[in-house]
Amino acid sequence: xxxLKFFKIMGExxxxxxxxxxRIGGGFLSPDYSMDREWxxxxxxxxxxxMTLIDTAEVYGGGHAEELVxxxxxxxxxxxxxxxxxxxxxxxxxxxxxxxxxxxxxxLGTYIDLYLLHWPAEGxxxxxxxxxxxxxxxxxxxxxxxxxxxxxxxxxxxxxxxxKVDIAAVQNRHSLMYRxxxxxxxxxxxxxxxxxxxxxxLEKGLLARDxxxxxxxxxxxxxxxxxxxxxxxxxxxxxxxxxxxxxSHLEENxxxxxxxxxxxxWELISRKFRQYLY
Numbered sequence: 001x002x003x004l005k006f007f008k009i010m011g012e013x014x015x016x017x018x019x020x021x022x023r024i025g026g027g028f029l030s031p032d033y034s035m036d037r038e039w040x041x042x043x044x045x046x047x048x049x050x051m052t053l054i055d056t057a058e059v060y061g062g063g064h065a066e067e068l069v070x071x072x073x074x075x076x077x078x079x080x081x082x083x084x085x086x087x088x089x090x091x092x093x094x095x096x097x098x099x100x101x102x103x104x105x106x107x108l109g110t111y112i113d114l115y116l117l118h119w120p121a122e123g124x125x126x127x128x129x130x131x132x133x134x135x136x137x138x139x140x141x142x143x144x145x146x147x148x149x150x151x152x153x154x155x156x157x158x159x160x161x162x163x164k165v166d167i168a169a170v171q172n173r174h175s176l177m178y179r180x181x182x183x184x185x186x187x188x189x190x191x192x193x194x195x196x197x198x199x200x201x202l203e204k205g206l207l208a209r210d211x212x213x214x215x216x217x218x219x220x221x222x223x224x225x226x227x228x229x230x231x232x233x234x235x236x237x238x239x240x241x242x243x244x245x246x247x248s249h250l251e252e253n254x255x256x257x258x259x260x261x262x263x264x265x266w267e268l269i270s271r272k273f274r275q276y277l278y
Contacts, residue, residue, distance in 0.1 A: 018053030026061030229256035
């Protein structure tokens with residue numbers, strides 16, 4: 001039975017529930033400094049609650065999200081934190097990857113545990129990008145590499161370019177209302193020993209307001225959001241990264257760990273949302 005607290009990636013443990021930072025520090029390529037104190041407090045509280053996986057990207061807030069992560073982790077043991085960041089496809093050339101990574105590392109003030117290509121890059125051969133990402137590992141800027149928003153065929157192409165390291169994780173959209181990757185990418189990751197990271201796991205709050213999930217949650221003393229997240233992390237090898245913008249939401253998200261839906265309830269929920277498999 002799967003451990004609902006930790007997932008092992010390349011022999012090390014990371015929490016099965018982390019913190020996403022999309023729209024923390026601003027929007028796409030647009031920084032916002034007005035709530036820095038609150039955002040840092042939320043991230044620090046998440047670390048205290050054991051959500052030591054933090055997902056960010058160079059385009060979140062134009063890099064300001066990475067700066068906030070770097071500030072939030074100060075004072076915590078670095079080797080107990082797992083930082084994920086992503087390079088935008090506009091920077092997918094060898095030169096672009098190296099430059100973008102150095103900038104992200106500078107903003108974070110530390111190395112990156114897992115570095116992902118954010119989306120497939122048009123016009124740049126995937127092998128050029130993957131070879132550059134291997135260089136990042138050699139240089140000690142990142143520890144593991146992976147892909148985001150990729151299909152199985154694309155993952156295979158990327159893996160075939162690598163000679164020194166392998167893809168450690170794939171991050172795609174996944175929730176009870178977006179289940180298409182349960183048919184191929186998630187089973188593929190499970191077979192190959194890769195972590196699958198589910199982003200937008202609560203569908204921007206829609207699942208947190210779902211009556212059916214709330215009724216299931218009453219049996220466990222849990223909210224609809226906690227049920228939706230627990231359902232996800234019951235799946236091997238899924239790690240969920242709900243956004244951590246507000247303290248109340250962060251603490252509610254953390255409550256999705258440390259307990260388990262019964263097999264019957266997990267299957268009941270799966271049937272209820274089965275139309276989203278297609």
